[in-house]
Amino acid sequence: MTVAFGASLLGACQTQPPPDPAPKLAAVDAPTPDASWREVGAENLVILKTMSGDVVIELAPEAAPEHVAQFREAVRANLYNGEYFYRVIDGHVAQAGLEFEHLLEDWAELPLEAERAVDPDGFVPLGNEDLFASQVGHRDGFAVGRENGQEWLLHCPGALGMARNAPPHSGSTEFFIPIGQRRYL
Template sequence: MGQQAGAEGVWRRVHPDNLVLLETTTGTVAIELALDAAPQHVAQFRKAVRSGVFEGEFFYRVIEGHVAQAGLEFEQRLAGWPDLPLEAERTVAADGFVPLGNADLFAATAGHRDGFAAGRDGEQEWLLNCPGALGLARSAAPDTGSIEFFIPLGPRRYLDRNYTIFGRVIDGMDNVNRLKRVDPEAAENYPDLFEKDEAASNAAFAARAARLAGNEILSVSLAIDLPVATRPDYEVMATPSAEWETLKTSKRDYSEIDAFVHTPPMVLDMCSLPVPARRVTPQTGD
């Protein structure tokens, strides 16, 4: 399933198989999945989306400057979703990787591949924990994640290569940022949550829902599963492209700003300039 180029090759179309539409109480969030970087994670996430398991759930851990995390929250609820091996990095040739153009604090070389922020060291490559990345939450062991996901609210580069990144927000990050800040609750704080007494369990889940009100996931869908006539369509600026290089230069060179007393150094922080994406008129023929 190859990506399709937009006008004059400047824009790359997001295939609807890799486009997730996450509807929250704060608005719509569009996510592109990184199939090549983390195929097992993408496959399981697609399965989870199609199962409807996320609908009516919450972003239950939203820490200012850190991450917004969502899913079923408690291990007791994750039975049936197999743990995944860590896919935080892979061995891949440099062809198609576009270096940022200046040094990075965390990677030997930082840049982009198909619009995804990435780092490289030799033949190893990994996606970065920049704001808007889609990562898999897990316990301490590297192969303990299944479907709980997180979105960094700020640069969390120390997580690079330690947690699998398998997508990124391409539209609606403002809606993620508007989520209510909330700390997760330990299961023992809801003593009746998993009791056999159905009434007590329902009351405990109702209390949880009240605490997390405002962070609800209303629906999640893959664009490929929506009717073509109503399916949103997105394009991402092609990397590499002359337009991307021009944009990077414009954000690196402030020498023409008369108001600056001290001209900033001509460097670009890896997470400060996400590759632009845009919603376009839907195409047909998928």
């Protein structure tokens, strides 16, 4: 598996059309972009290249700044190049990274960053509670849960999370992607 940062280079791939000597028709205003779309900064975009195709990942530094910083550093250090998803459980998760402790010695174990104080601005509720949170919704395109003044990202299928051992402060460089409904992770 190879992980590489991606950036939109569409403009660089286009060539200029030859000049058209024919008169132009009146310009038509381009449609206004849908307000539900937003740009993703290149520093928060990772393209995971697998033998089955590319996976585009958006990082959420506001939710987990230390984990995002270490993941970026691992990507830039080519830590994941040539690695595999060593744990894939159908309907559960796909897990990758350096699975052997001696390979992780140079990487810090990070504190759990799962919960943060609730910011009332920018939260879009779904309108109903679920089994894991009294309020669920979205913030900046990410699924979040809220309860007791705390907010956290939800581990919905396709999300990316840092894998850890039983202690809550044991996340390092391993990551997982839920394949099924694994919100309790």
